[in-house]
């Protein structure tokens with residue numbers, strides 16, 4: 001699993017691709033706390049646009065649905081290079097509604113990764129189906145397509161690949177299997193706004209895709225928000241109805257649905273932020289490249305971005321066997337590190353009844369002990385990165 005050779009190659013590729021290189025010099029200035037994510041810095045940079053958008057909604061008093069939600073849906077579909085986007089209450093709501101729109105329910109099985117946020121599997125269970133886990137690839141941390149076929153049964157209905165940390169999953173291999181067995185492919189793109197796989201954007205890589213606008217995501221609202229994106233008009237119409245009480249018009253409810261709409265204030269904020277997303281993602285990539293260069297000669301395992309994807313670095317995640325110790329030491333120095341994720345879902349107490357034991361998914365289990373997320377956001381300065389790297393180098397060597 002530890003692949004130093006691979007890492008060096010990638011670091012070298014990154015160096016070749018770079019327009020500038022980032023020679024590492026220890027910092028000179030005294031240190032300030034460095035957060036994992038800095039939402040204040042982003043607000044300060046676009047305050048006028050955000051304030052104007054919020055005022056527009058408040059003055060119009062059109063708080064539920066209406067023009068703000070439709071305008072954002074149109075802009076976000078275009079951004080994803082897809083036909084339809086439907087605004088919903090959160091990324092979790094997006095996953096749940098996508099599953100319901102695909103007709104998934106009791107007796108069905110859905111294949112996904114145990115190395116993800118709880119919502120990916122939780123929504124499968126809430127839809128009445130059973131999550132079936134498959135281990136991840138040790139280089140990308142995404143669903144390992146080679147392991148999928150083994151767990152397919154006559155009850156399998158869908159596969160949910162997660163584009164973890166902002167790197168798209170291996171979609172061609174997943175589609176090949178889905179096609180052979182007649183399964184839906186539902187993207188969990190909650191961490192991958194703007195990412196590309198073989199030139200195509202996350203959100204247009206499956207039958208239906210789910211986005212979260214949780215505040216710290218690459219495109220974040222000022223509260224909860226999400227979207228379902230698809231090229232399938234029937235699925236779009238199903239989600240549109242189900243998010244709003246199964247309505248076909250104001251007073252007609254064709255079926256039972258839910259109250260899981262995107263609110264207008266969040267839509268207006270997201271519309272103001274969307275034009276900046278590509279620049280923010282580019283800034284994340286530049287910061288990722290800098291970390292990777294500065295850590296290349298250490299025993300830290302840095303991320304590998306595959307050549308046919310465009311990674312958007314929602315998280316910049318390194319690996320070390322001494323993770324817990326390094327995590328504590330960095331926190332003590334005021335460096336906001338995180339762990340995504342310390343317990344794979346098959347080992348969560350809530351999923352005890354699925355019956356997966358320790359050792360069921362060895363790659364996920366090992367990663368859950370070794371991964372460490374470093375501070376990553378578009379406004380992160382070179383000086384801050386220098387401080388993070390210096391602290392890491394002192395600890396790991």
Ligand SMILES: *Cc1c(COP(=O)(O)O)cnc(C)c1O
Pocket residue numbers: 090091092093116117119120162188190191211212213214224225226
């Ligand atoms: C954030 C996230 C979600 C859930 O999104 P919410 O908006 O918080 O409900 C689902 N899946 C993944 C992989 C996520 O990172």
